[in-house]
Amino acid sequence: MTDDQTLRVVIVDDEPLARAVIREFLTPHPGVEVVADCANGFEAVKAVTDLAPDLMFLDVQMPKLDGFEVLELLGRAMPVIFTTAYDQYALRAFEVHAVDYLLKPFNEERFAEALTRARARIQAQELPPIDELVAAARPRQGPVERVLIRDGSQVHVLPVDRIDYVEAQDDYISFRADGKDYLKDQTLAAAEMQMDPARFVRIHRSYLLNIERIARVELYAKDSRVAILRDGRRLPVSRAGYTRLAKLL
Numbered sequence: 001m002t003d004d005q006t007l008r009v010v011i012v013d014d015e016p017l018a019r020a021v022i023r024e025f026l027t028p029h030p031g032v033e034v035v036a037d038c039a040n041g042f043e044a045v046k047a048v049t050d051l052a053p054d055l056m057f058l059d060v061q062m063p064k065l066d067g068f069e070v071l072e073l074l075g076r077a078m079p080v081i082f083t084t085a086y087d088q089y090a091l092r093a094f095e096v097h098a099v100d101y102l103l104k105p106f107n108e109e110r111f112a113e114a115l116t117r118a119r120a121r122i123q124a125q126e127l128p129p130i131d132e133l134v135a136a137a138r139p140r141q142g143p144v145e146r147v148l149i150r151d152g153s154q155v156h157v158l159p160v161d162r163i164d165y166v167e168a169q170d171d172y173i174s175f176r177a178d179g180k181d182y183l184k185d186q187t188l189a190a191a192e193m194q195m196d197p198a199r200f201v202r203i204h205r206s207y208l209l210n211i212e213r214i215a216r217v218e219l220y221a222k223d224s225r226v227a228i229l230r231d232g233r234r235l236p237v238s239r240a241g242y243t244r245l246a247k248l249l
Helices: 016-026 041-051 067-074 087-095 108-123 130-137 188-194 239-246
Strands: 007-012 032-038 055-059 080-084 100-103 146-151 154-159 163-169 172-177 180-184 200-204 207-210 214-221 224-229 234-237
Touching (some): 007 016, 007 041, 007 108, 016 108, 032 041, 041 055, 041 067, 041 154, 055 067, 067 080, 067 146, 100 108, 146 180, 163 188, 188 200, 188 207, 200 234, 207 234, 214 234, 224 239, 234 239
Parallel strands (some): 007 032, 007 055
Antiparallel strands (some): 146 154, 163 207, 200 207, 214 224
């Protein structure tokens, strides 16, 4: 929070009426400033990146980017009060120690309780790691069909069928797609868990490859091979990687 103890708030909901209700319920509470009013997840990522608010009221179910994807893209501890019409999401959020959740439709008294709890948690700096919150709260699902990458306040959305391979680079990984490289603050192991194992295979400790991009595999040296992609790129294939690859080819 700022030095004068003003609580700087961002409201995120695709429904104008829902945003208006939160603004109305905030009015009686002194020391609160709404610094951004966002109608979708893309606006939310930009607002939080640019403005660094103290608290976010975040709708779970939104088109294009849902609330969990917004948190994943932000990639840092962010005090959040979830707002949702779906109690299964609210329950998950509460279980992983989000500041609080508001199950729509909520009344002014319940809203005030959430705001009071938020102030206390923020002042005590009791914030869960964002990756743990997202992993535990997001609905269980199969392999991802797209990868979201934040570049400053911009968001790139990469369909997985456009990804050639993923490469580990120090503390980041690089997604190669459409002739460009996109860096993301994530581990290769985490990316591998999200991808369809029938399409993406770990060919080397540093590479996760889309098998549809392979033109051929050649012997490079004893116990090592190289994967030659359709665009001519050459990626190393370890012995263990070749064993995994051979099962899919």
